[in-house]
Amino acid sequence: MTTPNGPAYRRIATEEAFAPPEILDRYRDLLRDGGGDRGFQSLWGFYLGSTAERPRWVVDRLADLGVKRIADMDAHGIDHQVISLTCPGTQLFGTAEATALARHVNDVAAQAVRDHPERFTALAAVALQDPTAAAAELDRAVTQLGMRGVILNSHMQGRYLDDREFWPVLEAAEALGVPVYLHPNTPPDSMIEPLYEAGLDGAIYGFAVETAMHVLRIMSAGLFDHFPRLRLVIGHLGEGLPFWIPRIDFFHHAQVLSGRYPAMKAVELRPSDYLRRNVWFTTSGMAWTPAVMFVRDVVGADRVLYAMDYPYQCVADEVRELDALPVPPSELAAFYETTAVELFGLHH
Template identity: 75%
Template sequence: MDVTTYRRIATEEAFAPAELLECYRRMLRDGQGDKGFQSLWGFYLGSTAERPRSVVRRLADLGAERLADMAAAGIDHQVLALTSPGTNVLDPATARSMATLANEVAAQAVRDHPDRFTALAAVAWQDPDAAIAELERAVTRLGMCGVIANSHVQGTYLDDQRFWPVLEAAERLDVPVYLHPNTPTDRMVEPLYEAGLDGAIYGFAVETGMHLLRIITSGVFDRFPHLRLVVGHLGEALPFWLPRIDHFHAAQVASGRYPAMKALQLRPSDYLRRNVWYTTSGMAWQPGIMFVRSVVGADRVLYAMDYPYQYVPDEVRHQEELPLDAVELREFFEGIATRLFHLTV
């Protein structure tokens, strides 16, 4: 193939079945969910402003409007993922049924438009046995290319070993786990919420960057060395902290200050270079992209838009103006995603 041509593959593109949105509406009416959920989805489902209304409409559309938006932006292919918080705020029975429904909806969209969509599996993380069974079904029968983890599950993180069998299944199936932000838990949201910082402006990065560090320091990647994890927004700032993270991890292990902080086989930064991939979702910023490429490796950084939450058609053009040659641009927009998600279209 001519290296000057490539498909632009966007790898963090959200959708939501109408049934899930209606479930969220019921939860809001009944006062269910934590403060972050009430804040985020109370806004999107309750506001009359144009932007939240357009986001909700686009989340539920896996047809004409989404395809038109992709064409307007120059996106050739989307990797679909169930929007945050997905099933994570639901009771186990509802989470199981909603994950199955979401996977069927996404699989139908892929069948309808196989050249335009692939999808990540949704699972009920609250029920690890069911999550494993659904992940296996989604990958082996529906052809899905990974699994979405919408961060904490009602305040519990994936460093908790009850979730590790699901991570083991992802490693065995050779599919990546996409760690996507959720709103901060009630234990950390209050100072963010009172300043209006609990969402994408900062709270998501605080919550998800911490989650990724918890996964690393718990020894997940020593236990599952071939597990692949994808994180958006250029790594939620962690690439900018690599030397400091390594220094104080070593110091805290040596001091024995924290029972949870154990010695690892490698430095934390080594796992961030070996097991983690970084998408540019919501971060169409040349200095940041080039910096992250320089510290984690150019083969770890790939394109995503964060549709429909941050739908900015011109960002594709801006990222095509990165100081990269034709081969590097093809890798950034297509090659890395194709290998990471085992795409065949």
């Protein structure tokens, strides 16, 4: 906010979900027909099937890119949202449908940005089922629709970005100079069972397990050697990875030397070096001062930026907590605004 009595910067929230009604309707169809994996059935069976107040409110706000969302932003002091398609996005549909839906999602998001340019910026959705078409859609979204990055909702039906089949999308992102936001997904059927049976498969822990593993797969596969200028954004303060840096570095080095795993080959840098060179960390859902300060300390303050995780986690107290971070005003301005402006190429 730039009011006489407020801070001289905008609060830009960078992991803010939406879902056009058409996507939600297709999710309902899949639930009715028993489609999708177990994680989808668990997550969206809850949000679209529960009569409790919070899930009903979340679904209502996901579909709104106008009055209600902007009113919520105003109530919480959020000046600008970087909006992106909620998980699992289009990644559980057939190829043709997923490709068409991604294009529709991008057209909807682009219209919202045109309607409210001061309030919204959008990340592109793509259908990884056809990586060549996905790269073309990302190019259209950036060069024609003005989108400032791409949202990938983590695994593609149990397959990960270390699979070279998906690399055309990453090549396109690097060439276009836009970041890839790697958003969590519920774990695939091959890993979900012990999490699901304990009620831990979603945001409480399963998201972090799934996405942290995905990032480690990316690094150990040498993806950042192949795409050294690729910028990856992860939420929730890095899904725990910053805390594990010494152990990850130690055992990655040891396992490469031992030849224990055929898939784990030598790469140019340590995992922690890639975290500090290629990865940015948002605070979505983790507005906790000790954790924010720790991540800033270990990866660099210029790598940590604000996100709310709207509408799933929308709490005014979290904004007040981060307003009080023990940092100089210039660093708070970077945390809330200028890092996001530079990372996503936003307009000042």
